[in-house]
Amino acid sequence: MTTATQTCPECDGPLKVDDSVSASEVIECPECRSELEVVTTRPLLLAVAPEVEEDWGE
């Protein structure tokens, strides 16, 4: 398993992303604790994850 180093789109801090991530997966920035969504895996593109909406749940 390998990792890629990315920059957090929220705080610009460095974060390591496992190469097994899927599109739509949510990861957390270790620096600012923002939830980040994997937009695409090739190339690896991160964005701040959407806020929780009223009808979200299990």
Added chain:
Amino acid sequence: MRPTPAPRTALLASRVRFEEKRILEALDRRGIPRTLIDARTVHQHLDDGRPPWDLVLNREISATRALYAALTFEAMGVPVLDSAAAVETCGDKWRTSLALRAAGIPTPPAALALTAEAGEEAAERLGYPVVLKPLVGSWGRRVALLPDAAALRTVLEYCDALPSPQAKLVYLQSYVDKPDRDIRVIVVGGTPIGAVYRRSDEWRTNVARGSTTEPCELTPDIAAPAAAAAKETGAQIAGVDLVEDRDGRPYVLEVNHGVEFKGFQHAHGDRTDVAQEIVDRLVLEVNT
């Protein structure tokens, strides 16, 4: 004899959590062709033909999108788990209460009031303390334990100010004086596959609120109402939440479609693999 082809499976999700990753891995282990579909990208036209899948695993986190996606794919001839009917029932606490009561499944006394004013009268009849819940929603959000009429009135004023007409409806449930825990039973394809206790320092015991989980023995006393609740709500993949009163009598609180099972999996380790159970009991049973 030719082997049965594996069902082409679409996993519908806009957010890939622990659970979706585990299901995708379980599909891969069984060699089942699968596609991950971001629900936010879905658009289906009336004249489109049947989508190229044999089954949709409905793991969409938005109840509204989950419902309409399921309605759509089912109309196009593709079975969906959990189905539109299950999402509609499980996604609404009053519909769930009605289904449980109709089947005689033990559930706490509950009431629906159509206005805040009627809500006050309904609470008087139920008795305090009373639990006020939004009809739609999860993870214990906006669930309030109210000790008296003054507290209820205040919260109802806030509910009445919310923009959604549905948010103005008042769903009330009697508070069950329980130990510091509740029970979640995972039911897959009608069979309870395991249970966990969820413990918390506060009265809400949702894992999303920081509760801890530990294995719970799956006794007939909890397995039977859990299986019945999943059946009555139509949920093929269900997380049934129960509480016990001080005498140990179980009551079904709610049934969750699109169940999260991270806490369950951590408590049970490798002994029970929920994702594998879903794939083996449901996906591989689909007739392609």
